[in-house]
Amino acid sequence: MRAVVQRVREASCEVKGKLVGSIGKGMVVFLGVGREDQLVDVEYLAEKTANLRIFADEKDKMNLSLAQVKGEVLVIPQFTLYGDCRKGLRPDFMEAAPPDLARRFYLKFLALMREKVTTVKEGRFGAKMRIEVDNDGPVTLILSSGSTF
Helix, strand or coil, rough: EEEEEEEEEEEEECCCCEEEEEEEEEEEEEEEEECCHHHHHHHHHHHHHCCCCEEEECCCCEECCCCCCCCCCEEECCHHCCCCCCCCCCCCCCCCCHHHHHHHHHHHHHHHHHHHHHHHCCCCCCEEEEEEEEEEEEEEEEEEECCCC
């Protein structure tokens, strides 16, 4: 699994002009599921994401987690994180999970995050979405559950 995590002041997701999720201070997680991913990958990435210390403490050092700052999360499914652009100019998505597996692991990730964080909002799986992100810092990190990225 792969995730691009952004610390945000606020963020929102629209589908067909309708707001489907919005958050204040917290993080946006763009989540991609790979063809070889297993349940252990979902569990690892949810734990890592929820406890990632990317929020400023009283000395303005990145030392606090999402729970510690009572932050919110907006999780966006994004199969394009598995786009391979090494050959040619058109991305190859062969390493992305098939939709049924990706949906199942996306929903499991959401459930695990809801066990760890008070407010978890979500994008819409399989939909064309418009995402607005007010990146704070900017802080943007790439996480992976596998041994290589």
